[in-house]
Amino acid sequence: MNETQVTTLVQGTFGYLDPEYFQSSKLTDKSDVYSFGVVLTELLTSMKAISFIRPESNRNLSMYFVSSLRDGNLPQILDKNLVSSDANVDQIMKVAYLAKRCLMLKGEERPNMKEVAMELERIKILTKLPSEDTILPLDEIASSFKIANPHCVVDNGSCSITTGSCSITTGVESTQSHTFEGR
Numbered sequence: 001m002n003e004t005q006v007t008t009l010v011q012g013t014f015g016y017l018d019p020e021y022f023q024s025s026k027l028t029d030k031s032d033v034y035s036f037g038v039v040l041t042e043l044l045t046s047m048k049a050i051s052f053i054r055p056e057s058n059r060n061l062s063m064y065f066v067s068s069l070r071d072g073n074l075p076q077i078l079d080k081n082l083v084s085s086d087a088n089v090d091q092i093m094k095v096a097y098l099a100k101r102c103l104m105l106k107g108e109e110r111p112n113m114k115e116v117a118m119e120l121e122r123i124k125i126l127t128k129l130p131s132e133d134t135i136l137p138l139d140e141i142a143s144s145f146k147i148a149n150p151h152c153v154v155d156n157g158s159c160s161i162t163t164g165s166c167s168i169t170t171g172v173e174s175t176q177s178h179t180f181e182g183r
Contacts, residue, residue, distance in 0.1 A: 015049030015060060020107050030107030033116060037102025041065040044096055046079040062103050069100055094123045 016038045018031035038049050041061050047054075049061045058064040068074045074096060075083070083089055098119050104110045111119070 013049070015062070018107065019105050028107055029112060030110045033102050033110045033113055034104075034107070036113070036116065037099050037110075038062055040095060040099035040102065044079065044082065044092065044099065045077050046081075047077070065096075066100055066103055069096060091123055091127050095120070098123075 016035045018027065018034040020034075021027055021031060038061065041047075042049060045061065045065065047061050047064075051059060051061070054064070064077065065074075068077050074093075078092065078096075082092055098111075098116065101109075101111055102116060
């Protein structure tokens with residue numbers, strides 16, 4: 001039996017490469033999650049993944065970001081242009097904690113990319129929801145709940161999200177019910 005083995009050289013960019021790769025020489029789906037976590041930190045801070053301008057202990061943005069979050073110093077390294085209101089801060093912190101999960105040193109402790117995408121979509125939707133005293137047209141409310149394969153029910157101000165079709169019921173005397181398909 002004649003077998004040919006092909007070995008490819010991984011050419012990862014320093015600062016984005018999964019730390020587990022250095023020990024195992026194996027890339028996994030969770031390696032991509034780590035790299036995406038680095039990109040999230042770059043977006044949140046407007047800093048490069050590796051910088052020799054920063055002090056030695058802070059050269060690696062991933063480590064700097066996680067330690068800043070742990071020590072309660074994250075606001076000092078966030079891009080000041082991002083933080084524009086209290087509501088915005090809540091959204092940014094949710095993304096920051098998601099980035100931290102992506103940057104876990106052990107791949108098994110990281111979410112998969114589907115979970116990351118779902119969490120980002122959830123953060124986006126929650127920031128679009130109106131406050132209790134805001135009255136919006138049914139179509140605008142419905143569009144806020146168009147997520148991949150959701151089942152959400154909005155009935156007289158209350159909302160529940162499960163799985164499947166989306167039904168929105170409004171009004172006391174007349175009832176409108178709409179079914180939406182995921183994107």
